[in-house]
Amino acid sequence: MDSLVNRLAPPTELVLEAVPPELGQGESGIEATLERIAGLHRVLGLDAVNIPEIHEERSRSHKGERRRPFAPRVEPRLLARYIQERLDLPCIINRVVVHLEAERQLEWFRETWERYGVRRFVLVGGERSDRTYPGPSVPEANRLLRERLDAPRMRIGNICIPTRRGEAERMQHKVAAGADFFTTQVIFHAEELTALLDVLGEPRHGRRPPGLLISLAPVRSARSIHFLHWLGVSLSDELETWLTRGPESVTERSLWHIHDTWARLAHHAAATGTASPLGINLAPIGAIPAATTIRLAQALRDGRVHRRGAASPSLP
Numbered sequence: 001m002d003s004l005v006n007r008l009a010p011p012t013e014l015v016l017e018a019v020p021p022e023l024g025q026g027e028s029g030i031e032a033t034l035e036r037i038a039g040l041h042r043v044l045g046l047d048a049v050n051i052p053e054i055h056e057e058r059s060r061s062h063k064g065e066r067r068r069p070f071a072p073r074v075e076p077r078l079l080a081r082y083i084q085e086r087l088d089l090p091c092i093i094n095r096v097v098v099h100l101e102a103e104r105q106l107e108w109f110r111e112t113w114e115r116y117g118v119r120r121f122v123l124v125g126g127e128r129s130d131r132t133y134p135g136p137s138v139p140e141a142n143r144l145l146r147e148r149l150d151a152p153r154m155r156i157g158n159i160c161i162p163t164r165r166g167e168a169e170r171m172q173h174k175v176a177a178g179a180d181f182f183t184t185q186v187i188f189h190a191e192e193l194t195a196l197l198d199v200l201g202e203p204r205h206g207r208r209p210p211g212l213l214i215s216l217a218p219v220r221s222a223r224s225i226h227f228l229h230w231l232g233v234s235l236s237d238e239l240e241t242w243l244t245r246g247p248e249s250v251t252e253r254s255l256w257h258i259h260d261t262w263a264r265l266a267h268h269a270a271a272t273g274t275a276s277p278l279g280i281n282l283a284p285i286g287a288i289p290a291a292t293t294i295r296l297a298q299a300l301r302d303g304r305v306h307r308r309g310a311a312s313p314s315l316p
Contacts, residue, residue: 002179003297009216009266009269009270010300010301010303011212011262011274011279011280011300011301012277012278012279013047013048013213013280014044014046014047014151014279014280014281014282014297014300015046015047015048015049015050015092015213015281015282016037016040016044016049016281016282016293017047017050017051017052017215017281017282017283017284018033018036018037018043018049018050018051018079019051019052019073020033020051020052020073020074020075020076020078020079021033021071021073021074021079022072022074023071023072023074024071024072025071026078028080029074030074030079031138033079033276034083034086034087036080036290037049037083037087037089038086038087039290039296039299040290041087041089041168041295044294044297046089047090047279048089048090048091048092048120049080049083049089049090049091049092049306050091050092050094050122050183050213050281051076051079051080051091051093051094051199052076052094053076053093053094053096053124054073055096055127058223059274076093076094076095076195077093077112077116077118078116078285079091080093080116080117080118080188081116081117084117084118088314090119090120091120092118092120092122092157092183093112093119093120093121094121094122094124094183095108095109095120095121095122095123095124096124096125096126096132097123097124097125097136097137097138097141098125098126098133098134098135098136098137099133099134099135100134100135101135102135102136102140102141102144103190105135105136105141105144106144106145106148106149109121109134109145109149110191113149113151113154116312117150119153119154119155120154120155120157120177121145121154121155121156121157122157122158122159122183123138123141123142123145123156123157123158123179124138124158124159125137125138125159137140138158138159139173139174139177140175140177142156142158142177142178142179143177143178145178146177146178155180155181155183156178156179156180156181157179157180157182157183157213158171158174158179158182158183159182159183159184159185159214160183160184160185161184161210161232161245162184162185162187162192162196162234163183163185163192163194163234167168167196168195168199168200171196171199171200171210172199172200172309175200175210179210180208180210180211181210181211181212181213182210182211182212182213183212183213183215184212184213184214184215184281185215185231185232185233185234185267186215186216186217186228186233186283187214187215187261188233188234188235188236188239188257188261189217189234189235189236189239189261190260190261190264190265190268191264192234192263193212193214193265194265194268196215197212197265197268197269197272197274197276198272199273200212200274200276201251201291209274209275209276210276211276211277211278211279212276212277212278212279213279213280213281214262214278214279214280214281215281215283216258216261216262216281216283217233217258217282217283217284217285217299218251218254218255218258218284218285218288218292218293219243219250219251219254219285219286219288220250220251220254220285220286220287221244221247221250221286221287222244222247222250223286223304224250224285224286225240225243225244227285227286228285239257243257243309251288251292255292255295255296258296258300259299259300262276264281264301265278266278266303267305280297282287282296282297295296
């Protein structure tokens with residue numbers, strides 16, 4: 001097929017996911033992270049930075065591999081304060097809510113709201129469903145913040161894992177408890193999300209459908225893909241084989257596939273009248289060059305989707 005460009009509705013917002021530097025890197029690690037974000041923001045005009053909270057975890061897939069051992073990292077809200085004060089760029093903080101009792105958890109959010117100036121949060125549950133944790137579940141934490149934190153402009157997000165059984169019902173329960181947006185796990189297969197969009201787009205009890213930040217991850221090597229497996233990302237054997245067919249072309253193939261994935265989601269949203277606002281959470285995996293991230297982000301924001309001859313397995 002000859003090169004073809006389709007025009008699509010752009011994402012409602014473009015968010016960059018930025019992992020906090022390791023504590024052992026000290027101030028130089030923070031400065032390097034700020035410099036990288038500032039460079040991307042100057043060109044792209046980012047809408048926000050999404051900062052995950054990193055904990056030591058086991059692999060979620062037998063195919064997963066993490067070659068570097070876990071190392072403690074800078075607290076996300078501290079990095080957020082640097083970003084907001086020096087770059088004037090709002091931040092979204094991810095917070096695992098199950099590790100502290102409800103009252104202590106509430107105090108952490110109050111302090112983060114008042115002292116660190118964070119206005120958007122993504123509440124995350126425990127790693128294991130077979131373990132009892134001291135803190136609240138995600139729906140309980142949603143209610144706790146809505147009912148007891150005096151923060152009328154606060155936005156509460158939760159995590160969406162499209163491949164998880166019963167995810168649509170689980171998300172509806174979380175919306176009823178106070179969530180107003182979701183960040184997806186990294187998506188490689190658009191069809192995993194389209195059914196959820198249909199369910200979430202139905203207005204319920206007068207509430208506005210929740211927004212979705214769709215996580216898209218350019219990769220540069222088979223090693224990066226193994227790490228995604230370790231995180232539990234769903235990626236078919238067929239697609240993995242296609243992406244890694246030639247080490248020198250992994251990045252370009254992953255960019256092409258991201259274009260196609262976004263096109264499928266945007267086309268579905270337009271065709272079905274999906275009311276949920278769709279934004280992009282751009283989460284580069286590995287040492288992706290800034291120029292590559294910029295090229296991808298500009299194409300997605302401008303609504304340009306390039307289709308080339310080396311078709312991805314996701315295409316019919």
